[in-house]
Amino acid sequence: MDYDRQCMSDRIRSVLTARIFDGTLKAGDRLVELEIAREFDTSQTPVREAFRELESLRLVDCVPYRGTRVREISEREMVEAYTVRGALEQLAAELAAPLLQGDVTEIRQSLGLIHAAAREGDIEAYARHNMDFHRAIVVASDNEVLIHSWERLAFEARVRLHLRRHNEPNLSLRALEHDPVVDALEIGDGKTAGRLLREHAESCKHRWCERVRDADSQTDTNSPDVQQMNASCLS
Amino acid sequence: MDYDRQCMSDRIRSVLTARIFDGTLKAGDRLVELEIAREFDTSQTPVREAFRELESLRLVDCVPYRGTRVREISEREMVEAYTVRGALEQLAAELAAPLLQGDVTEIRQSLGLIHAAAREGDIEAYARHNMDFHRAIVVASDNEVLIHSWERLAFEARVRLHLRRHNEPNLSLRALEHDPVVDALEIGDGKTAGRLLREHAESCKHRWCERVRDADSQTDTNSPDVQQMNASCLS
DNA sequence: TGGCGAAATATTATCGATAATATTTCATCG
DNA sequence: CGATGAAATATTATCGATAATATTTCGCCA
Numbered sequence: 001m002d003y004d005r006q007c008m009s010d011r012i013r014s015v016l017t018a019r020i021f022d023g024t025l026k027a028g029d030r031l032v033e034l035e036i037a038r039e040f041d042t043s044q045t046p047v048r049e050a051f052r053e054l055e056s057l058r059l060v061d062c063v064p065y066r067g068t069r070v071r072e073i074s075e076r077e078m079v080e081a082y083t084v085r086g087a088l089e090q091l092a093a094e095l096a097a098p099l100l101q102g103d104v105t106e107i108r109q110s111l112g113l114i115h116a117a118a119r120e121g122d123i124e125a126y127a128r129h130n131m132d133f134h135r136a137i138v139v140a141s142d143n144e145v146l147i148h149s150w151e152r153l154a155f156e157a158r159v160r161l162h163l164r165r166h167n168e169p170n171l172s173l174r175a176l177e178h179d180p181v182v183d184a185l186e187i188g189d190g191k192t193a194g195r196l197l198r199e200h201a202e203s204c205k206h207r208w209c210e211r212v213r214d215a216d217s218q219t220d221t222n223s224p225d226v227q228q229m230n231a232s233c234l235s
Numbered sequence: 236m237d238y239d240r241q242c243m244s245d246r247i248r249s250v251l252t253a254r255i256f257d258g259t260l261k262a263g264d265r266l267v268e269l270e271i272a273r274e275f276d277t278s279q280t281p282v283r284e285a286f287r288e289l290e291s292l293r294l295v296d297c298v299p300y301r302g303t304r305v306r307e308i309s310e311r312e313m314v315e316a317y318t319v320r321g322a323l324e325q326l327a328a329e330l331a332a333p334l335l336q337g338d339v340t341e342i343r344q345s346l347g348l349i350h351a352a353a354r355e356g357d358i359e360a361y362a363r364h365n366m367d368f369h370r371a372i373v374v375a376s377d378n379e380v381l382i383h384s385w386e387r388l389a390f391e392a393r394v395r396l397h398l399r400r401h402n403e404p405n406l407s408l409r410a411l412e413h414d415p416v417v418d419a420l421e422i423g424d425g426k427t428a429g430r431l432l433r434e435h436a437e438s439c440k441h442r443w444c445e446r447v448r449d450a451d452s453q454t455d456t457n458s459p460d461v462q463q464m465n466a467s468c469l470s
Numbered sequence: 471t472g473g474c475g476a477a478a479t480a481t482t483a484t485c486g487a488t489a490a491t492a493t494t495t496c497a498t499c500g
Numbered sequence: 501c502g503a504t505g506a507a508a509t510a511t512t513a514t515c516g517a518t519a520a521t522a523t524t525t526c527g528c529c530a
Contacts, residue, residue: 007299007483009287033512043485045280048513052244052284056291058383064242065491065512080380084326091322145315148293149384242513268482278515279482300482300521474528483520490513499504 009046012036013053020059020070031060031068057154075212079205081153086201088150089134090194093181096140097190104186107136111178118171126171131155133178137185137197177203244281247271248288255294255305266295266303292389310447314440316388321436323385324369325429328416331375332425339421342371346413353406361406366390368413372420372432412438 016036019025036047051068054060062068110133117125138150177200184193251271254260272282286303289295297303345368352360373385412435419428 009483010299032510034510044512045283045484048280049284049287049483052287053291056288064245067492067511077380080378083330083378084323084381084384087322087326088319091319095318143315143318145312145388146319149319149387152384152387153380244513267480269480280514283483284513302481302522471530473530476527477525479522479524481520481522483518485518486516488513488515490511492509492511494509495507497504497506500502 007046008040008042009049009053012040012042012047012050015040016050016054017057017059020054025070027070027072029070031070033068057152059154078208081155082201082205082208085150085153085155086198086205088146088153089138089201090198092138092141092143092146092150093185093193093197094190095143095146096137097185097188097193099142100140100185100188102186102188104182107133107140107185108182110136111175111182114175114178115172118175121171123171126175137181137193174207242281243275243277244284244288247275247277247282247285250275251285251289252292252294255289260305262305262307264305266305268303292387294389313443316390317436317440317443320385320388320390321433321440323381323388324373324436325433327373327376327378327381327385328420328429328432329425330378330381331372332420332423332428334377335375335420335423337421337423339417342368342375342420343417345371346417349410349413350407353410356406358406361410372416372428409442 016025016031025031031051033044033047033051037044040047051060051062055062055068059071060068061071110129113129114126114133117123117129134155135150138147141147177196181193181196181200184190184196251260251266260266266286268279268282268286272279275282286295286297290297290303294306295303296306345364348364349361349368352358352364369390370385373382376382412431416428416431416435419425419431
């Protein structure tokens with residue numbers, strides 16, 4: 001049997017997800033069912049199903065009889081997500097440390113790629129490898145529910161949003177925060193690794209807040225709205 | 236405008252959710268689209284949309300061209316969920332404590348109802364008020380992302396499953412674990428409240444594990460499969 | 471008797487059309 | 501002019517039917 005079978009609705013969902021992640025679809029953009037149906041040369045039905053899934057991933061908002069739009073990610077939600085992420089990754093590190101038994105080769109490999117991307121100033125690559133790094137730790141916890149909860153934060157979108165906000169002045173400096181985490185995991189010290197990861201999340205959050213404040217004060221007179229800000233970030 | 240508008244698919248979703256929670260639909264049960272469509276006197280389309288939402292709530296499993304079933308909740312997943320729940324509620328307490336400013340009236344009210352239900356041996360009421368208690372703390376964190384992550388654990392189903400596993404020998408004793416949490420919150424000690432909540436989740440997890448072990452050793456010869464176990468628990 | 475494969479059956483995935491609802495346009499009136 | 505509301509338009513929600521796929525039944529043969 002063909003288990004890789006893909007329904008039309010699944011294809012549509014992945015394409016739309018990718019577009020939201022890569023910024024082709026910006027926060028607030030309207031998604032019209034028949035338009036997308038035409039694009040995929042299909043009927044309305046699979047498009048609607050795709051929308052429902054995107055909605056439960058919190059990537060879009062559906063309002064009955066009024067349509068579907070790419071969800072705004074408010075500054076507040078961003079901060080909240082960092083907080084939750086910190087707690088989940090702390091737990092992940094604590095669970096992962098005894099399971100890894102000192103074998104952090106995979107995680108250290110991601111770390112190497114992070115540093116390389118930082119040196120070259122490649123923001124896209126940095127974001128990707130950064131996600132891989134954090135995901136590797138979460139997956140190492142071997143707790144499916146935790147992995148699922150973490151994935152649902154859809155941090156990928158948020159990380160890219162974050163890095164594009166302004167050109168990160170010092171990507172390499174930021175990358176260095178990851179090193180002691182791996183060192184702690186290697187010697188099986190989950191508590192320390194967890195604490196460091198949580199602090200890392202907090203420091204990312206604070207950097208984000210500072211930037212938003214800076215950006216707001218610059219454009220204070222004519223554009224104080226978060227909605228606009230997010231739209232431009234994702235583009 | 237009528238913002239309470241309910242689509243057919245939403246109605247179907249809520250009814251099916253309720254049936255899964257209250258045990259009318261048991262783990263493993265098949266859900267046939269046209270059967271449900273007939274029952275609600277509607278077409279297949281809204282039923283399918285409802286299924287998609289239930290799937291993203293992890294209440295059912297959909298396999299392309301093979302149908303939809305109520306999801307099994309394995310023993311392992313149960314344990315994993317307790318672990319994640321502990322971490323999320325710990326964070327919630329830490330965030331909530333400074334915001335509550337000593338006002339724990341609502342939380343203490345839930346606690347009273349928990350004790351009352353425990354005294355009367357009313358398992359349904361205990362489960363309900365227990366959820367209200369924990370939710371009240373999570374909501375008090377005022378972190379939407381955290382609240383959402385916690386709700387998604389769909390702990391309601393799991394708590395009922397847990398309590399019905401066998402008649403809880405001492406509901407009142409168990410209820411007492413909640414009291415020091417509220418005391419800590421009242422004096423603004425979020426760290427302690429959080430630690431206690433996490434320990435509470437751990438102790439629930441361990442009680443659960445012991446029971447599963449007991450039940451397994453009893454029926455060891457003819458029914459060692461978790462699948463069957465969960466099915467009967469939900470009934 | 472038991473395994474194999476083709477028809478029969480059951481069910482899901484998708485379609486094209488229509489009903490229900492929201493939004494826009496625009497003529498009318500004060 | 502600006503407000504108002506009815507028609508026109510756009511879009512979503514649902515329908516009934518069909519195509520695609522999986523499962524079952526059952527006759528056939530070794």
